[in-house]
Amino acid sequence: MHVHLLQHSDFQGPGRIADWLTSMGHSHTVFHLHAGEAPPSLADCDALIVLDGPPGSEDEAELPWLKRERKLIGRALDGNKPLLGIGLGARLIAEALGAAVGRGSFTEVGWHEVTRSAQSPFDLPERFTAFMWHQRVFALPDDALPLGGSQASPVQGFAWDGGRALGLLCHLEVTRAGVAELLDSAEPPQGDAAGPNVQPREAILAEGARFDRLAPLLDRLLSQWLSTARA
Template sequence: MHFHLLQHATGRGPARIADWLTSMGHSHTVFHLHEGELPPRLSDGDALIVLDGPMGTHDDLDHPWLKRERKLIARAVNGNKPLLGIGLGARLIAEELGASVGPGTFAEVGWHRIDLAPNSPFDLPEQFTAFMWHRDVFALPDGALPLGGSTASPVQGFAWDGGRVIGLLCHLEATRSSLETLLEGSWLLDQAGEPHVQSLDMLLDDPRRFDRLAPLLDRLLSQWLTRGSA
């Protein structure tokens, strides 16, 4: 399969997703929308992954390419190919599905526990720790099933259309390298002192956390493609 990945900012790349795709024999192309590259045609790929970004879903004045991207996501939602969104990508998909999107009560930064929802369709542990990096959140779209939630964010993800479309607020793709890049000049670190924002030392104190994310990402991507391609 050939995957199209939409990137929205320097330092917000696919991280471990790229390694997984290569290891599974898939090819992929990353479209750097923030650098002026046009989004792909949906027909030219087998699946679409929409990555995270620091902007809002309607920051068109500063990021005029967002309008074109929303149209592509609308076509992908109404199509039949696997669609995955992470962070900003998930918010764009949730909004296209009619869910409300906006700032959460708290910023959520660092390593936080997710409790799988009782009716979750995701084949993941009942409890697991994932990396968080957000202020904005989304509600559960109509017709979607929830991943589960953390203390600060009750909806950490969703599956729609039998699992063909997945949105994730959390980051299972994070690596130490991607986090170190993310930390450069991020405004979220200025939220230190909020109850769900961890210190810089806590973010990097245990490299094994990144290793524990790998099998979670593998399980999620595998079931996404199995269900999305059925």
């Protein structure tokens, strides 16, 4: 399979997703939309992944490529190819499905526990810890199933059309080096920096094993998601 990935920031790239695709024998192309590259054609791929982006990335007045990206997501939803969104990507998919997207009650930065929903069609642990980097959230789209939630964000993800379209607020793809670069280079999501759901840099990077534990979760999720292409 060949997978297109849409990137919106120098510091929010594919992370482990790129390595996973290669290890499983899939090819991929990353389109750096923030650097002026145009959104690709769906005809040239078997699946589409829309990555996270910086705050304010949903403003078409400032980002001329965003209108074309929204149209691309709409065509992907209308088609039969697997579609995965993370962070900003998940919000754009939720928006295209008619769900409300907006500022959440709490900012989540750092490591937080996700409890799997009983309705989730994806085989993930009942509870797992994921990396968070968001202030904006989405409601559950109509006809979608919830994947799970955290204490601060009840909807951490959704599956639509039998799991073919998947949105994740949390991050399973990050590496320690990638998060360190993100913390060094990007403004964190706006919100209460002293809130209980915002962790300092030292706490985020303290335990390298947390990043390692994301790898099998990502493997399980991506394997099940791409299987929808053959369903």
